[in-house]
Amino acid sequence: MPFPPTPSFSPDILAVILVIAILVLGGWSIIFIYYWRRYGMGGKLAAAAPTIYLTVAAVLCVFAIISFLAI
């Protein structure tokens, strides 16, 4: 990492924050998908919801990782 580490924004701390955020979102995604598979009530929108959710969540994770690597 090119920038001099400070206590609040050192790469290690940022990496820990990133890992925690991805784990939380991942856990949340599993709960969300499970819930929609169980109670989704059918219909096109309900069937598409998990896929749309996962796609956007994955894009945001990739975005966060790329921005972390760019620091």
Add this chain to the structure above:
Amino acid sequence: MVKLEGGERIVHIARRHWFLFVSESGALALFALLPAALFLIPHPISVAIFAKQNIGANLLPLLVFFWSLWLMFLWALFALMWTDFYLDVWVITNHRVIDIEQAGLFNRKISSFRFDQIQDATVKISGLLATLIKFGTVELRTASNESFKFKGVADPTVLKERIMSEHHRVQSLRMKP
């Protein structure tokens, strides 16, 4: 999923009005754009502030990093709101009304009552916007003095008419010898 009885079919599914969901989502979208306000801080001031933190050169990547984390949080919140909107329904069948109350994940209450239990149905539409785009509250009272309310439901008068027509149909069937 709702388990239907033998010979039971769904007549109508009522949800909250889309406008209420869109307005809540709009608030989330504003929160998503909130970090962009940092770019409105005049350059010399922002440089002075962030130079103290030793992050002046990495300001933009850091902002993007925290922004993406913020978006992840908001996306999870949006999923919760969507679940609340889409799974909070009244299912009207030819036998009964099934009230599914969804409050976030893992907080789901399902009640049902038959049409012959209905004593009274009221519709309340208050406000200009509610009148124009048709949303309001439908309240049903049962013989056991229970009250079932659906706030912000789309087309409340249509919902009430559907329920009452099924109610009358069931009543007339019972009257037949």
